[in-house]
Amino acid sequence: MPQDGAPATTGVDPERLWLRPAEPRRGRRPSFSREAIVAAAVTLADAEGLEAVTMRRVAAEVGAGVMSLYSYAPDKETLLELMVDHVSGELTAAAPTGDWRADLKAVARTQRAHMLRHPWLPAALTARRTPGPNTLAFLEGALAALRPTGLDGAARLEVFAQLTAFVAGHVGYETAHAAVAGSPERAASEARYLAAVASDGHHPELAGALSAPGRPLSPEATFTRFLDRLVDGLGTG
Structure with a gap:
């Protein structure tokens, strides 16, 4: 309608x-x-x-x-x-340095900060959007950063789309997690639930994961770990 x-x-x-x-x-x-x-x-x-x-x-x-x-x-x-x-129009892609992985991570950090300023963006981006002039300007910078990879234009577009989807999904998770963290009762309930599931004997992999040494849990540290895994694992073939 x-x-x-x-x-x-x-x-x-x-x-x-x-x-x-x-x-x-x-x-x-x-x-x-x-x-x-x-x-x-x-x-x-x-x-x-x-x-x-x-x-x-x-x-x-x-x-x-x-x-x-x-x-x-x-x-x-x-x-x-x-x-x-x-x-x-708030986005600015830094001039490429020649280190495409570092440049791509800088693009992702810019996108994350942008989406955190506008938390509705991840949902808005789930539908296919036709890039307007401001979006195209940022895309141009991101594609330039990927030039040293030797990937053709279509593949560079795919990498940018993959990166944007990752950032949007992570920011959606991040904002939802922040909402739970803002409710101590909900956070405590979630912790008790996971502890019960991990000790029921039916989820040994989860139990092992939850008992592993902890990593820094700040939003920035978590995003950096995920981003490093994604970008460092990208090939150029």
Whole structure:
């Protein structure tokens, strides 16, 4: 069903979205811009999550009628495309150093910090998005960092997609874990449950893993270990 009474669509048209000026289709020019609409949607998502982003809420934030927004974003899917690219303007890929593994890890750390600032991004990225100009600028830098691998363009795109998926999945886990850690009762219950499972005799591998020497558990240390395993294991064939 269309969002908030929006007209039915058949998906986002990337040419119309990114290559044509964002002008209203009819009526007098409104007192707001597409940039203001997208910024308001991002502010809502940052504060309350993607569920809070409806055309009606966004319209209220910019002081407009719902129908007037459809000239700029005909549906929520289009609005999400615009939101993802809007926040991608915060991303900057450092100049390649020639050490592609170190450069790729720097890309991942930049992405992680970015997604932690905008916790709705991992969910928004689960759907296929057409990269807008800001996203393309960051992608260009990441592909340049991978040039020393000798991989062809298609393979470099795949590596970037794999890296982004890893970061998005890890940040989703990280934010969920932080929510549990913020509830001492829930954390204690989870610890007791795992201890019981590990001692029931049916999960020897898990018992061994849980009894192994501990590693630093800070979010940064955990992310670094996972990232090192992923990037250091990438081949160039």
